[in-house]
Amino acid sequence: MRIDRYLSEMGAGTRSELKKMIRKGQVSVDGETVKDPGYSVEPGQKVLCAGVPVEYETEVYYLMNKPAGVITATEDRHQKTVLDLIGERTRKDLFPVGRLDRDTTGLLLITNDGEMGHRLLSPKKHVDKRYRALVSGEVNAEDVRKFAEGLRVDEELTALPAELEILEIRAEGEEKRSVVEVVIREGKFHQIKRMFGAVGKEVLELKRLTMGPLRLDPDLGEGQWRRLTEKELKELREITGMG
Ligand code: URA
Secondary structure: OEHHHHHHHOOOOOHHHHHHHHHOOOEEEOOEEOOOOOOEOOEOEOEEEOOEEOOOOOOOEEEEEEOOOOEOOOOOOOOOEHHHHOOOOOOOOOEEOOOOOOOOEEEEEEEOOHHHHHHHHOOOOOOOEEEEEEEEOOOOHHHHHHHHHOOEOOOOOEOOOOEEEEEEEEEEOOEEEEEEEEEEOOOOOOHHHHHHHHOOOOEEEEEEEEEOOEEOOOOOOOOOEEEOOHHHHHHHHHHOOOO
């Protein structure tokens, strides 16, 4: 990899700032000053930039509290994406693991670890995802039973058994609304909205609380993110068989 790219991906500066620093002789690789921004460097070599060691991280993991109004995509010409929210982002290989709808909020994992992403989304792994939802109408014991049995949503989708818990029934004027939590083990397109649609209800708000061992961090406001902790990463590696 080019030395200017290596340094910019590690957040040492913009490509143009770094090119200038390299030409001025402020960067060394394994003790030798490097003056060509196209110089090829490998992770593992000892890189100093303005005297500061810069190690290359091969894999990075971010936990985000996705806000409503941004799309879960890597880039889009018209709409803001979750990756636009990672201001620190300098690497081009990040992607969100799974999709939340534009109006869905909550936990989203963003990484460049393709194998981890693939395993977490694999239908064979059945990673649990817990959502909190505000739903129109009064969710009842019959709905709970249907979700638990594996709901036939439409021709394309018969959902795997899902856990549905009723937390609160609110009266809003003449209308009833239900606050519920749902745990699903798959992630089909608009799955939760379609499941409630199949029992005659509409999802008004949806927030993801967990994915496998990851929990939405209450310290993260909507739109904020942080790196995964070592403990979270270890737990993710365990459930994906990458431990
Ligand atoms: N189910 C949905 O309907 N939407 C989401 O964003 C996630 C799960």
